[in-house]
Amino acid sequence: xxxxxxxxxxxxxxxxxxxxxxxxxxxxxxxxxxxxxxxxxxxxxxxxxxxxxxxxxxxxxxxxxxxxxxxxxxxxx
Numbered sequence: 596x597x598x599x600x601x602x603x604x605x606x607x608x609x610x611x612x613x614x615x616x617x618x619x620x621x622x623x624x625x626x627x628x629x630x631x632x633x634x635x636x637x638x639x640x641x642x643x644x645x646x647x648x649x650x651x652x653x654x655x656x657x658x659x660x661x662x663x664x665x666x667x668x669x670x671x672x
Contacts (some may be wrong), residue, residue: 598625602650602662604671633659 599606605626611619627648634641637660646654654662666672 598628599645599671600626600628600647600650601644601672602646602653602666604666604669605647605649635660635663 597606607623607625609621609623612622613619628645629648629651630643630645631651632641632643633654642659642663644650650662657665663672
């Protein structure tokens with residue numbers, strides 16, 4: 596499975612490790628993902644989502660159904 600948040604679309608990005616002697620080597624920054632189970636009352640079913648910590652804050656603020664609709668409109672879900 597890919598490391599992509601299903602709500603915000605966050606994914607791994609590439610950067611550099613920089614040593615004390617300023618030597619740069621490639622590394623990846625991975626998002627803080629969690630697999631969570633949400634109940635969607637509008638659909639009357641449970642949904643498993645792979646969401647980042649930032650995505651969880653969106654769900655707490657707007658509600659899971661609103662976030663699912665928004666993610667589908669953006670093409671993330």
